Amino acid sequence: MPRESKMKCPNCGGRKAIEIDLHSEGFTSDENPVKECGACGLVWRHKRVNGKSVVDIIKPAKSK
Numbered sequence: 001m002p003r004e005s006k007m008k009c010p011n012c013g014g015r016k017a018i019e020i021d022l023h024s025e026g027f028t029s030d031e032n033p034v035k036e037c038g039a040c041g042l043v044w045r046h047k048r049v050n051g052k053s054v055v056d057i058i059k060p061a062k063s064k
Contacts, residue, residue, distance in 0.1 A: 007035055011061045014039035034058060 007017055016038035032045045036059075043059035 009035075009037040009040060009042055010044060010055045011042040012037060012040040032056075037061070 008015055009017060014037050017035040020034040020036055032047045034043060034045045036043045040061040042061040045056050046053050047056050
């Protein structure tokens with residue numbers, strides 16, 4: 001079940017995001033939760049690459 005999250009959207013800066021609970025082999029939503037912005041529709045997660053946090057865009061924002 002999705003949970004509301006207050007993380008800032010990297011695309012529009014909106015703070016209303018829904019955390020999507022996904023389960024698949026080799027992926028854990030506990031470490032890299034997937035979020036969807038309620039304002040622009042961007043789907044993203046933060047992940048660690050070489051010790052740095054980077055934004056991984058899963059689905060681009062809706063066009064206006």
